[in-house]
Amino acid sequence: MTSGTWARRPLHGRPGHRVRGLRGPGTAAALVTGGVLLGWFLPRWERRLPVRGLGFDASTAQATLAAVAGSMITLAGFIVTAITLVVQTVQSMSPRLVAALGHFSRYIVLFGLLIGTAVYALVALSHVRGNSVPRLSVTVAITLVLIDAVVVLYLLASLRHAVTGGGLSRGVGQRLRTVIEHQYPPATRTAALADLADLADLADDGNRQGTLLVTHRGRPSVVVSVNEGRITRLAAQNRLHIHLTHAVGDFVTTGDLVARVKPEGATVGPRLARRISACVRYGPSRTLEQDTSYGLRLLADIAVRALSPAVNDPTTAVQALHQIEDALLRLAQRPLGPTWLLDTHGTPRVHHPAPQWPDLVSLALDETLLYGSSSPQTARRLHALLQRLRAAAPPNRLPALTEREQALRRLVAEHLTDPLLTHLASRPDQQGLGSPSPTRTAADEPPGEVE
Template sequence: MSASRPDVGGLLATLADAVRTRLWPVPVGFVVLALALGTFLPLVDEAVADDLPSVVDTAVFGGGAAAARDVLAAVAGAFITVTSLTFSLTLVTLQLASSQYSPRLLRTFAGDRSVQVTLGLFLAIFVYSLVVLRSVREPLDDGGGFVPRLSVSLSVLLAVVGVVALVLFLAHLVRRIRIEPVLVDVREEAHDSLGRTEESEEVPAALQGRTDGLLVRAGSTGFVTSLDRDALVELARERDAVLDLTATPGRLLVRGEPLGRLLPGVPAGAQVREADEELSRAVREAVTVGEERTSAEDPTYGLRQLVDVAVRAVSPSLNDPTTAVHALAHLADVTAAALEHGLGDALLRDEDDVVRVVLRRQGVPEVLDVAVGQPLLYASGDPVVLAAMLRVLTCCARVVGSDAGSMDLVRASRDRVSAAAEGFREDERWRLLLDEAVAAVDEAAAGRP
């Protein structure tokens, strides 16, 4: 088989997501920069030691070698302590997010750029001061002493910047542990993921229900995180076939489960055999399987995160219906955007506009089950949360419009929520609240504003 073109856009999106959601890349970058600066700035110091302008000469560090060592040691010691404090506070925040909100929000917290930059800055100040410290030389009887005055001055300036950064970090951390900003971040991330996803298309009837061709099985267990779309299209094109892929981003695979089926063209020829290990391996290599689900190419991961927050909020251990209502409001926004974008199966074509890959993705029934069906199992004891779920369906009804099949699914979900709310209709206040919510769904379904 000829070499296939890499899906550069998909690879870059996956790489960017991997870097963004890990704590270590940005701090490591800061450390490398500090090592370089701490190594080369003393060389500059030594080269311009006798040529500093008078204004600069009076402003920079003016102490001797002993004083320079004391200053650098104090800065290094202080900021390794501050770094330990910052790591501790970050871990406490992650633990709080996992226990009170959802374990699937840890990626959002770990991807906080402010936390990464703050940790990187503190580590950089420590490393820079330590590296500069080794260049300080005590004067001997025959001279030879050296104090990198500019380098020591920069260490002091960085220490002041670090103190300001610590104050800002603490203020930021207080904001980050509040649920509202977290929900906003999840919502925006979900919208970004939708923007990178193909719109749904109807799969041709000739590709429905086929069981011939090469069945490819998963080689490992984990979540599908990304697809090399260009490679998959090229593989199918070379064999004049169509790859019916069930392993799309977001799905949890178990080793040995069907990953997809390579269907021969019509009329069926010998280009696709029932057993072709080389071709199966090529398909598996184009499907990236990771240990955790990500939002890089998964348009429904944001729904999963918001639903988890809502379900956790109404659990007996937390009993926080207000958070559930807020989460469902953001869920209404994301669900409506997903339906408007187009959910369900997608088609990938080659350069000749021939369908080569079918992506079997979650459709409207599965999305409504996640957005409404699962919260309904746990929140049926609170009328306010039930009304919030009907609000989700109102937003969905506005966007599905003339799609009769999707509208029927929205109405069926409305009936399920309404049935769960029957026990509250004896109380007039709750009855009015729920009746208004049901009426809003019906008006949206009828096309009325």
């Protein structure tokens, strides 16, 4: 095996980000359409039903349905205002969080539910004529109002947690855990590869005879994901070795090289090259679909923004560090770095670049080390985080953690010149400040007054 490279089977069965992004608008459109159809057909069907619902005369039914329609439209306007406030609050922590967390989807679904109820009431209202009163339809309208009220109250209750710094950190952490479990499953078997020196040459020599260079022909974009199952099957069926040149999250411009393809036999035709290129999906910005680094980037953004002089909120930075610690603990024992994807026979087919442990540790911690070293609360939480990672990481991953511990001590000594604050910031604390201290020794006592 080449240094720093491991092998695993390709991952299958994960829904695409594009599909998930359409769930909210698609569900909302279905609710509105369902409201129209229900309002049109239910009054006609209920004439054949034995149950007629609550007793309403024509004038009462008209007033009830009109009130339902008007109130739902007003409430939908309130939801639009709430969405605007959510966007403004989330963007204050990081402009990238709005798209990453998908807060829009649930509010768009709620908007569709409210408009669907209003449209249902208006369509049902058209069936109230003279003594013909669709009482069951009016009863259903009242039931829908109750359902809408419960959903609105539930979302409002969750809103107070979702738009806080801690809530945003937890939201990113939850998404990041899912990505880590998918991209680096604990049970993944790392294959012992044979001599791959000739395949490794693909990374350095793309002009060898028989090697096909696949370029990006679209507009400048970000690599969002790679269909690992599909590209590995293509490589196995056509006896290819594919070296992807960009990791998920990289920005590529038109004409950039995205893959080198080495066939074992015949040359690769243009049609197959296009199929290989289609296995790499692009987008306007990074997503959390397959991008572990982006999840750590978002958490670091929250911590750094909280530590800025304009905000000065180290507690939010500590909450972000909780999630960073959890993510790094999950990654500490898992194989990282460039990957060979294996076909069903265990043959390496696709070389997939990916960040290694030092890269992820640097991304997750370095900026918070720099900006948080003047905050005793943040420095203590960083000490606790590094201490716990050292206990969990294998020996070959300890140097990256040792470097951060040493840098943290130097930065704390530089920014906190008072002996008491220096000593205070040098102690690990899971809460930052306020955790129950272990039994203290004389060496742990704070220094005396400096003369």
